[in-house]
Amino acid sequence: xxxxxxxxxxxxxxxxxxxxxxxxxxxxxxxxxxxxxxxxxxxxxxxxxxxxxxxxxxxxxxxxxxxxxxxxxxxxxxxxxxxxxxxxxxxxxxxxxxxxxxxxxxxxxxxxxxxxxxxxxxxxxxxxxxxxxxxxxxxxxxxxxxxxxxxxxxxx
Amino acid sequence: xxxxxxxxxxxxxxxxxxxxxxxxxxxxxxxxxxxxxxxxxxxxxxxxxxxxxxxxxxxxxxxxxxxxxxxxxxxxxxxxxxxxxxxxxxxxxxxxxxxxxxxxxxxxxxxxxxxxxxxxxxxxxxxxxxxxxxxxxxxxxx
Numbered sequence: 001x002x003x004x005x006x007x008x009x010x011x012x013x014x015x016x017x018x019x020x021x022x023x024x025x026x027x028x029x030x031x032x033x034x035x036x037x038x039x040x041x042x043x044x045x046x047x048x049x050x051x052x053x054x055x056x057x058x059x060x061x062x063x064x065x066x067x068x069x070x071x072x073x074x075x076x077x078x079x080x081x082x083x084x085x086x087x088x089x090x091x092x093x094x095x096x097x098x099x100x101x102x103x104x105x106x107x108x109x110x111x112x113x114x115x116x117x118x119x120x121x122x123x124x125x126x127x128x129x130x131x132x133x134x135x136x137x138x139x140x141x142x143x144x145x146x147x148x149x150x151x152x153x154x155x156x
Numbered sequence: 157x158x159x160x161x162x163x164x165x166x167x168x169x170x171x172x173x174x175x176x177x178x179x180x181x182x183x184x185x186x187x188x189x190x191x192x193x194x195x196x197x198x199x200x201x202x203x204x205x206x207x208x209x210x211x212x213x214x215x216x217x218x219x220x221x222x223x224x225x226x227x228x229x230x231x232x233x234x235x236x237x238x239x240x241x242x243x244x245x246x247x248x249x250x251x252x253x254x255x256x257x258x259x260x261x262x263x264x265x266x267x268x269x270x271x272x273x274x275x276x277x278x279x280x281x282x283x284x285x286x287x288x289x290x291x292x293x294x295x296x297x298x
Contacts, residue, residue, distance in 0.1 A: 032189060039185035040220040041176060044227065057232060065223040065236050069216035070189045086206065089215040091288075093240040154207070 006117040010126055011082040020111045023073040023132070028104045033063045036070045062099040068134060068143060076110035076130065083117075083126045084151035090127065093146040098136075105137045113146070126151045159231040162262070162269035162294040171257035171273075174225040178213060180249040186217050208246065215243040218253070218286050222275050225255040226290055233295040237270070241288035245279070252280040257290070269294045 030050075037047040045052035046062055053061040100106060114129040132145045187197050192214070195202025200210045219241050226236045247253065254277065261272040270291055277286040 035185065035189040039182050039189055040217060040224065041178070041182060042220075042224055044224075046232070064220065065227060065239065066216065066220045069214075069220070070186075072191050089243055091240070091242045092216070092219060093238075095238055096236055 006119045006124060007115065007126075010115070010117050012115050012126075013078070013080040014115075016077040016079055016112050017115065018111060018113065019077060020109050021077050023076045023108045023110045026071045026073070026106045026108070028063055028067075028100050028102050028106060030061055030102045032070060033061060033067065033102055036067050037064055040064070040066075058099060058101060061102040063102070065094070065096055065099070065143075067100055068094075068132075068145060071106070071108070073108050073110070073132075076132070077112050079112050079115050079128050081115065081126055081128060081151055083124075083153070085154045087149055087151045090148045090150040092148075095144045096142075097144075098140065098142050100134070100136070100142055104142075106142065107135045109133045109135070123153060159233055160229060160294060162264075162271070162296045165259050165262065165271055165294070167259060167261065169259040171225060171229050171259075174221065174228065174255040176221045176224075176253045176255060178217065178221075178247070178249055178251065178253070180211070183211060183213055183217065183249050186214065190214070190216075208248075210248060212246040212248050215241075215286070218243075218247050218277055221253060221255050222257075222277060222286060222288070222290070225257055225275070226273070226292055229257065230292045230294065235293040236290065237293050238291040239275075239288065240290070241275070241286050243285075244287055245283055245285045247277075247279065247285050251285075253285065254278045260289075269296050 046056045110132045113131045117126045127150050129148050134143045136142050196206050197214050203211045257273045257275045263270040273290045275290050276284050
């Protein structure tokens with residue numbers, strides 16, 4: 001006998017699944033790269049020294065790999081999950097193709113690839129998997145991120 | 157900066173741990189550049205209302221420490237290709253974090269020197285805050 005999929009019982013907007021949205025552009029600036037690098041305690045001169053970067057493999061200042069987490073984008077697709085009292089970042093999966101460089105204009109696209117529920121010993125968890133693609137001004141994909149957010153009921 | 161080469165590593169090779177002790181000032185700087193208004197990252201009061209003892213770090217901030225471990229190890233000619241992490245436990249300013257990496261496989265199949273790693277962050281109590289896997293591409297000696 002097939003077990004019921006707990007996802008079927010969750011109220012969310014199924015129409016956004018798999019639909020790609022433009023979520024804006026971002027100018028990679030020396031200031032934001034420096035602020036991000038300092039906040040995470042980075043000292044790599046490729047992020048912080050124009051001189052060192054000029055002689056480095058890219059010829060210009062680059063951003064640390066996870067700089068994308070400091071990029072403010074427009075609100076992406078919202079699956080409007082009606083469940084739980086609290087949301088957490090459960091996991092991130094990043095594929096890095098080339099660094100973001102100072103001076104780049106990065107365009108981002110986002111889609112909700114999946115929403116699913118899991119019921120275990122600690123109750124039900126609802127996951128939303130969001131995929132964001134970052135493209136530079138040359139039309140090349142510089143990185144892709146799949147980020148999974150979980151909602152749960154803290155009163156459980 | 158020194159350079160590690162593909163020929164230098166093999167299964168079981170351990171990266172020198174990167175120790176991070178994030179401060180409240182760094183957390184505030186991180187949330188400012190990110191421009192977040194999520195209470196548990198910016199206000200002790202809001203964090204306590206959610207059951208924490210005080211502000212916690214965004215998972216993304218701890219993930220950056222693992223990226224730093226890997227890029228420092230990969231050196232100027234190495235590349236971080238993939239990083240995949242699960243957030244398992246919260247991190248707070250003042251925690252002492254050991255960021256670790258262990259080589260689990262190597263592969264040259266598609267013409268690149270790929271190194272697969274298990275990575276994790278352990279706090280001062282031996283608890284795993286983050287756990288995941290990574291792929292780093294290293295230069296060869298020839």
